[in-house]
Amino acid sequence: MRLFDADLKQEIARVNNNVNLSLFGTGLRKQRVTVVENKIIITADHKRIPALAALDQFDRMSSRIADVAILDEYKRRLKEELLQMNLPVVCVLKDYAPDHELAVTFILLKEDLLKA
Numbered sequence: 001m002r003l004f005d006a007d008l009k010q011e012i013a014r015v016n017n018n019v020n021l022s023l024f025g026t027g028l029r030k031q032r033v034t035v036v037e038n039k040i041i042i043t044a045d046h047k048r049i050p051a052l053a054a055l056d057q058f059d060r061m062s063s064r065i066a067d068v069a070i071l072d073e074y075k076r077r078l079k080e081e082l083l084q085m086n087l088p089v090v091c092v093l094k095d096y097a098p099d100h101e102l103a104v105t106f107i108l109l110k111e112d113l114l115k116a
Helices: 005-024 050-056 060-084
Strands: 030-036 039-045 089-097 102-109
Touching (some): 005 039, 005 060, 050 060, 060 089, 060 102
Antiparallel strands (some): 030 039, 089 102
């Protein structure tokens, strides 16, 4: 059984926020989920981890290495959660712009969800 488009987006947003809560201890300020054929795009606004924000000021390379490790764990957890929803996830990609506190997550699926 497939969720309707609005229900699917709402459930993906809930799961995404929960993954952020589990990693960062805080939810997202706002997010938008877009579903286009076999792609899910999540744009999100969230606060920078205070310790990494402080590190950015004098050692951006070290904070970038930490960012990459955190992003890898986020992608692993989000993919796992989406697979439990029976979504046919191929891969999850994510990038974060700390200076704007914006993230974009791209999820590629094996099939077009809205036609299934």
